[in-house]
Amino acid sequence: MTWQVAAFAILALALAGGFAWYERVHPDARVVALVGTLAAFAALGRIAFAAFPNVKPTTDIVLVSGYALGGGPGFAVGALAGLASNFFFGQGPWTPWQMAGWGATGVIGAGLAIVTARRIGRWPLAAVCAVVGFAFTALQDVGDWVTYSDHSLAQLGVYVAKGVGFDFVHAAGCLVFALAFGPALIRSLSRFTMRLGVTWQTAAPLLAVALVVAPLGSGRANAANTPTGYLLSAQNADGGFGAAPGSGSSALYSGWAALGLAAAGENSQDVVRGGHSLAGYVESSAGSSDPGDVERNILVAAAAGLPATSFGGRDLVAELRADIRPNGSVNDQTNWTSFAVLALRAAGKAPPPATLAWLVRQQDGDGGFNFATRGGLSDVDDTGGVLEALAGVGGSAASHARARAIAYIRGQQDRDGGFPSMPGAGSNAQSTAFGIQGLLAAGVDPATLHRRGAPSPVGYLRSLIAPDGHVRYSRGTDQSPVWVTAEALMALDGRPLPILAARRVTPARTTAAAHPATPRTPPVAPRARHRTSHPSVRQPRRIRPVRVPSGAPAAVDRLAADAGVLTAVTLALVGTN
Secondary structure, rough: HHHHHHHHHHHHHHHHHHHHOOOOOOHOOHHHHHHHHHHHHHHHHHHHHHOOHHHHHOOHHHHHHHHHHHHHHHHHHHHHHHHHHHHOOOOHHHHHHHHHHHHHHHHHHHHHHHOOOOOOOOOHHHHHHHHHHHHHHHHHHHHHHHHHHHOOHHHHHHHHHHHHHHHHHHHHHHHHHHHHHHHHHHHHHHHHHHHHHHOOOOOOOHHHHHHHHHHHHOOOOOOOOOOOHHHHHOOOOOOOOOOOOOOOOOOOHHHHHHHHHHHHHOOOOOOOEEOOEEEHHHHHHHOOOOOHHHHHHHHHHHHHHOOHHEOOOHHHHHHHHEEEEOOOOOOOEEHHHHHHHHHHHHOOOOOOOHHHHHHOOOOOOOOEEOOOOOOOOOOOHHHHHHHOOOOOOOOOOHHHHHHHHHHHHOOOOOOOOOOEEEOOOOEEHHHHHHOOOOHHHHHOHHHHHOHHOOOHHHHHHHHHHHHOOOEEEEOOOOOOOOHHHHHHHHHHHHOOOOOOOOOOOOOOEEEEEHOOOOOOOOOHHHHHHHOOOOOOOOOOOOOOOOOOOOOOOHHHHHHHHHHHHHHHHHOOOOOOO
């Protein structure tokens, strides 16, 4: 009995610590809702295969959740799935062991993402799932030994020997399930994680100082209550940008901030704070070989007027070309492939014809495009990106694809004027921005879209501008404001990708908050800067943002969090009566 008490105490502490860590690291209600939904999915998968002893997709679902979302969410998905599904199978002393085992599986998935740099093939993923599946059931054998035996080594051998056959069955099931749906689930979760994994945790005192000082030190049109002014005031002393003012800099947010400011006519070489320029920060942090990072850095280099062939001591163009497969795609993903086209164009290189042809072939039946290959669920973001990539491409196939993609985007417009990330998901600023940019690249004026009497997409974006100038993610949600504002700014300024270099200002200027006592007036008018783009690129009219009052955050997110967690328990209760 002492062994049982000790084991339960250790497992209870581990579970409590895991949940506490998860809640601390991931307070975002939308992430909690996603975790609850995945836990329900994992629990339901176990219940659905109840007739097949030890053949369950739960282990795979939990491991992939950790791979896509991180260790905290992965642990929570696994532990919740074990607890919830046992309302169907029966609670008992085995429950903590299952919760701990699946929780550890989620953490292992997060470690796998780090080790593989989030690039893993179908078969390697399946092999890892099989090994982890065997280890999970072996842990349950140890749990039975702790709970029911005299705890001798001989008895441990008996329990392990009796269970090894079932362990191999579970491992084989994990292998098959991973081959069937593993990569597709990773792509889907990774897509949502880009939006839900980052929350706005603003350092309020720093933001207040920035908002007070910036207007005093700036004599230009980009006041702190405009998107451009907001971004300029959010720059860190190292030259980079974080998710929000006061948060640590990262290559992701800095890269998008550089592109958003370039759309407003601000060359990132001239955006300086503490003696460090934004372009310099991006160049010094351009160490990732992930195709998405390489593509974004090429776009940033071009927008700053810097050579992508020697950016940060690397030939980014050569690296990107090496990522293009013989079929023309980048990792068989529409998202990466469309941005590869844009990056090559930005660097002055013609994209391979095979790449353009591959993109056209990935169009879904509804006319849209999805993150991966043909046959998935279309979304506005990727459809807009493909429209940008296919801009100006000749041939009937490309022309027909553009027409269908435009029709798809038109059909996705919500009643509030914006576009959702997925059909029925509700409008958000980033999806609306990509939709606008795609339409502009295809020669369509977004102001002409008024589906069902809705405002235009541009009007929707304007409605999200808060008093301090940042663009909210949606009407009821505020997150990663630097990223959202930067992407929205490109659409508000009517600048589809690739954005060509803005004219340099000499001497190099610093942001207002860096020298608050020195007013600065731009020597080049914003409209004049826009005319420095290549003459062959059609420049749509600039859309001037207007200041609007911000609405109170909706309580629906908190409700979604509770509903997501409760869903796991509710689904598990099916069939218990």
